[in-house]
Structures are given as structure tokens and as C-alpha cells.
Amino acid sequence: MKYVYVGKEVVSDSLKARAEKKLGKLDRYFSRDAEALIRFRQQRGGRNIAEITVSVDGLILRAEENSNDMYLSIDRAVDKLESQIRRYRTKMGKHLRDPKPEAPEEVVEPVYEEVNFDVVRTKKFAVKPMDVDDAITQMELLGHNFFLFLNAETDSMCVLYRRNDGSYGLLVPEI
DSSP states (O other): OEEEEEOSSOOOHHHHHHHHHHHHTTGGGSOTTOEEEEEEEEETTTEEEEEEEEEETTEEEEEEEEESSHHHHHHHHHHHHHHHHHHTHHHHHHHHTSOOOOOOOBOOOOOOOOOSSOOOOOOOOOBOEEOHHHHHHHHHHHTOSEEEEEETTTTEEEEEEEOTTSOEEEEOOOO
């Protein structure tokens, strides 16, 4: 697994070693080309946040934990990732160990314009074709209430979202 660390004045060799040791026990679930993005942040009041995002073959797993101790935050985040993997192992089985050959991924680059609205965060992510069931699984793994994906059946961008009653909704554009 490849490790990428992000953090301002927080990333030390001992934190890196702890994260790699803890994430090392998850190596058995992933192929060699998995990448882990580990972000360390400190907030006022002594809160230490560890956010770990693992990308493997288009599948994204994410966990974020905070506590008074950064080492404890790392431990809890890795435990949360392992719990997600165990919970979704059957659904994810096809993604984890046995990568399938894919067509070249479309790289969608956002267009940055000067906007007067309160945009507090911009994210980039690779879009790959998937069916609705895979999109639901990915949304659940990320812990989000919505998910943007390229629908493999219709070859169009769709938005999957969780409704207030716990079911799912799908927004499909008409052209």
C-alpha cells in the first residue's frame, strides 16, 4: 500500500510509523496498488483529527476520528475502516483482491470560476462507470447522503441520494 501524508506541523515520523503499522493489518484486503491518504489536523481545544481515505481500483473507503490524542484518533479510524471492510466484504469482494481491467478513466477537471457564494470546500474525484448497486455501496462506505457517479447502463452522470425515509433516490438527467 502506498501512503500519502497531509498535515501542517503535525506529521511526525512517529505518527507515520503508527499509521503504517495500523494500516498494515489491512493489506490483506487490498491489492498492491492501493493508496492511503492520511490527513492529520489539530483544532483549537486540543482536538486531534485523523482522516484516512483508502483508494483501490476505483473503490474509496474513508474514516475520520477525533480525540484528545492523535494516536488514539489513528487507531479508531483504522478500526472504523476495518469494520467497513468486514461489513461490506461480500459486496466489495470483486473490487478488493481481484482487480478487473478497466477502460481508461475519464479525468474530470473542475472549472474554477470566481463565485460570490460561500464555497468552503472543493473536491476532485475520478468518475468511473458503475451500476446503481455499486454506487449505493460506495455511498454507504463514504458515509455520505449523496453520490455522483457515471451510470454504466445509461452512460450519463447520475446523483444517488438518501431520502428522509431511509430509501434511496436517483436523479437521472434528461437530454
